[in-house]
Amino acid sequence: MIRITNDPIDNNAVLESVQNNRAGAVVLFLGTTRNVTGTRETDSLDYECFESMAIKQLEALEATARQRWDIIEITIVHRLGHLLPGEASVAIAVSSPHRVTAFECGQWLIDTLKQEVPIWKKENWSDGTQQWVHPGMED
Amino acid sequence: MTLYIKLFAVAVQKAGTTNLEIDCPTPTTVGDLKQAVIAACPALSEITTHCRFAVDDEFATDTTIVTENSSLAIIPPVSGGA
Numbered sequence: 530m531i532r533i534t535n536d537p538i539d540n541n542a543v544l545e546s547v548q549n550n551r552a553g554a555v556v557l558f559l560g561t562t563r564n565v566t567g568t569r570e571t572d573s574l575d576y577e578c579f580e581s582m583a584i585k586q587l588e589a590l591e592a593t594a595r596q597r598w599d600i601i602e603i604t605i606v607h608r609l610g611h612l613l614p615g616e617a618s619v620a621i622a623v624s625s626p627h628r629v630t631a632f633e634c635g636q637w638l639i640d641t642l643k644q645e646v647p648i649w650k651k652e653n654w655s656d657g658t659q660q661w662v663h664p665g666m667e668d
Numbered sequence: 669m670t671l672y673i674k675l676f677a678v679a680v681q682k683a684g685t686t687n688l689e690i691d692c693p694t695p696t697t698v699g700d701l702k703q704a705v706i707a708a709c710p711a712l713s714e715i716t717t718h719c720r721f722a723v724d725d726e727f728a729t730d731t732t733i734v735t736e737n738s739s740l741a742i743i744p745p746v747s748g749g750a
Binding site for chain 2: 559563581
C-alpha cells in the first residue's frame with residue numbers, strides 16, 4: 530500500500546496492513562522529526578511533494594523491492610504539511626517469511642525513497658529563519 | 669508554443685512562482701529546454717545544475733523529447749523521508 534497523507538501517521542494501521550500468517554518477520558521503520566541538526570535547533574518542519582510523480586516513484590520502489598526480495602506485503606506512508614519534533618514523516622512496513630529479507634528490504638526502501646521520491650522538507654529553525662533542504666546543494 | 673513547468677521548494681523561492689511559463693518551439697529536448705529556462709528565468713541558473721527534470725512524472729535526461737503535451741517539472745534534490 531502506497532499513501533501520501535496530510536494526517537498524522539497511524540503506526541498500528543501501518544503494521545496491520547502488512548500482517549500475514551505467512552510472515553515470520555514484520556519490520557516497521559518510522560522517520561521522525563529531529564529537533565537538532567548539527568548545532569541548529571528545529572522548531573518544526575514543512576513537507577511538500579509533487580504528488581503524481583511521488584506516487585508513481587513509490588509504486589516503482591515497491592515493484593523493484595518485490596522483484597529483489599521475497600516479500601509478502603509492503604506499506605509506505607509519507608506525511609505532508611507541518612510537523613513538530615517527534616512526529617513521524619514517513620512509515621515503511623515490510624512483512625516477509627524471514628527477518629533478514631524484511632530488514633534489508635526496509636533499509637533499501639527508505640534509502641532509495643530519500644534519493645528518488647520528489648518530496649521536500651523545509652526546516653523552520655528556532656531563530657525564526659526557514660530553509661528548504663536540498664542535499665548536495667549549497668545555499 | 670508555451671510550455672508550463674512545475675516548480676518546487678527552492679526553485680519556487682528563486683523563481684517566485686510555482687508554474688513557470690516558457691515560450692519554446694516544440695518538439696524539443698530537455699537539454700534545450702534547460703537553456704530556455706535559464707534564459708527566461710536567470711534566477712534559476714544557480715540551481716539547475718543540481719536539479720533533475722521530470723517529463724510525464726519520470727526523471728528525464730537531456731535527450732528526452734518534450735512535446736506540447738508533456739507534463740514538465742524541475743526536481744531539486746529531494747529531502748523526504750525524515
